[in-house]
Amino acid sequence: MTFTPRAPWAETPEPVRTAVAEALGVTVVGYKDLHGGMSPGPAASLQLADGRQVFVKAVSAEVRAHNHMMILQESAILDALPASVPSPRRLVTVEHGPWVALATTWAPGVTGTAWTDASIAAVAQACRTVSGHRAPDTLPPVAKRIFDFDGWTRMLASGVGDDWEVAHAGPAAGVVAGWERWTAGDALVHRDMRLDNTTFDAQAGSAVLLDWGYAAAGAPWIDLAQLAADVVATGHVLGQQAATDRAYRLLQTLPPEASRFVVGLTGMWCIRAATVPDTFNPSIAAWRRARSAALRPLVDRLIDEFRDSTAAGSGADR
Ligand SMILES: Nc1ncnc2c1ncn2[C@@H]1O[C@H](COP(=O)(O)OP(=O)(O)O)[C@@H](O)[C@H]1O
Numbered sequence: 001m002t003f004t005p006r007a008p009w010a011e012t013p014e015p016v017r018t019a020v021a022e023a024l025g026v027t028v029v030g031y032k033d034l035h036g037g038m039s040p041g042p043a044a045s046l047q048l049a050d051g052r053q054v055f056v057k058a059v060s061a062e063v064r065a066h067n068h069m070m071i072l073q074e075s076a077i078l079d080a081l082p083a084s085v086p087s088p089r090r091l092v093t094v095e096h097g098p099w100v101a102l103a104t105t106w107a108p109g110v111t112g113t114a115w116t117d118a119s120i121a122a123v124a125q126a127c128r129t130v131s132g133h134r135a136p137d138t139l140p141p142v143a144k145r146i147f148d149f150d151g152w153t154r155m156l157a158s159g160v161g162d163d164w165e166v167a168h169a170g171p172a173a174g175v176v177a178g179w180e181r182w183t184a185g186d187a188l189v190h191r192d193m194r195l196d197n198t199t200f201d202a203q204a205g206s207a208v209l210l211d212w213g214y215a216a217a218g219a220p221w222i223d224l225a226q227l228a229a230d231v232v233a234t235g236h237v238l239g240q241q242a243a244t245d246r247a248y249r250l251l252q253t254l255p256p257e258a259s260r261f262v263v264g265l266t267g268m269w270c271i272r273a274a275t276v277p278d279t280f281n282p283s284i285a286a287w288r289r290a291r292s293a294a295l296r297p298l299v300d301r302l303i304d305e306f307r308d309s310t311a312a313g314s315g316a317d318r
C-alpha cells in the first residue's frame, strides 16, 4: 500500500542530484520515480551512462528529520552487512545542506502490492538466510528497535479501543508480556519486514530485502514472524482467508514466541492508531487500523492457543 505521496526526484535540489552523480562518478542519463515505501522524500531508479541502473532515495531534514536520520543509519548498517545477506549494496551516501541521499545497487524483481505463495516462499527463504548470520557487533539489541510493544497493556490501562480491542487487551497483554527477554538473541534481524521492503524475482524464485535502517540483533524467527503478520496485514492475491491461512501455516513452523510476536505487533498498530496523531501523514492512522483489523481472526486463534498451552503448563515461561 502506498499512502505517502513521495516527492518526485526532479524536485530534489539540483546541487543534491549533481552531488549524487559526482559521488557515483558517472553521468545520470535518466531516472524513474518510485512510489512505494514510507517516506516523504523521493525514491527513484537512476539510469547511469555506464549502463548501470541504481536505486536512490533522499530526504531533507527540514521535511522530516526522522527519515534523514534513518537514511544515515541505513547507510552504516548496509556497510556492516556480510556480502551473503540478500540486501542491496550501498554505493554512495551524500549529505548536502539539510539533504541526505543514499544510492544502492538495484535489486532484481518487483515490489508487489499483494503477497503470492511464490513471493512468500522467496521472502521466507531470504529471511532464513538473513537470520543464519550473526548480527554485526555494531547493531543494537532488537528491543531497542521494537516500539509500542506494550500496546495491549496501555490499551488495557486506558480503556481505549473498540469492543474487540477491549475484550482482547487483557489476554493479549499476557501473551506479549516479557517480550524484551524472549525476542533477544544474536541473529541478524531486518526488523521491518513488509512487502514494500522486498523485491521478488519470479524467474529466479528469489527475493531481496530492502530498507535496512532498523536492523538489529535478536531471535532468529523475528523476520519470519513479521512476514506472517504482513501477509495478513498487506494481503494475499487469493484473499484474506488465504492470507490468514498462509500466515498461520508459517507460524506453525516457528517457535511459539513467533506467534506472541504477531500479537505484539497487532497491539502496536492498535495503540498507535488510537493514540498517535500523525500530523505528518493523517492516513497512517487509518492504515494502522486496517492492519490490526485484518489480523483479528489470526490473533484470536493465537491467543486461544497461548491460553491452552499455558493452561497445559507447557508455555508459562515461553
Ligand atoms: N535497491 C532497490 N532496488 C530496487 N527497488 C528498490 C530498492 N530499494 C528500494 N526499492 C523500491 O523503492 C521503494 C522505497 O524504498 P525504501 O528503501 O523501502 O524506502 P523507505 O525508506 O522510504 O520505505 C521500495 O518499496 C521498493 O519498491
Ligand SMILES: [Mg+2]
Residues within 6 Å of the ligand: 037, 038, 196, 197, 210, 211
Ligand atoms: Mg521501505
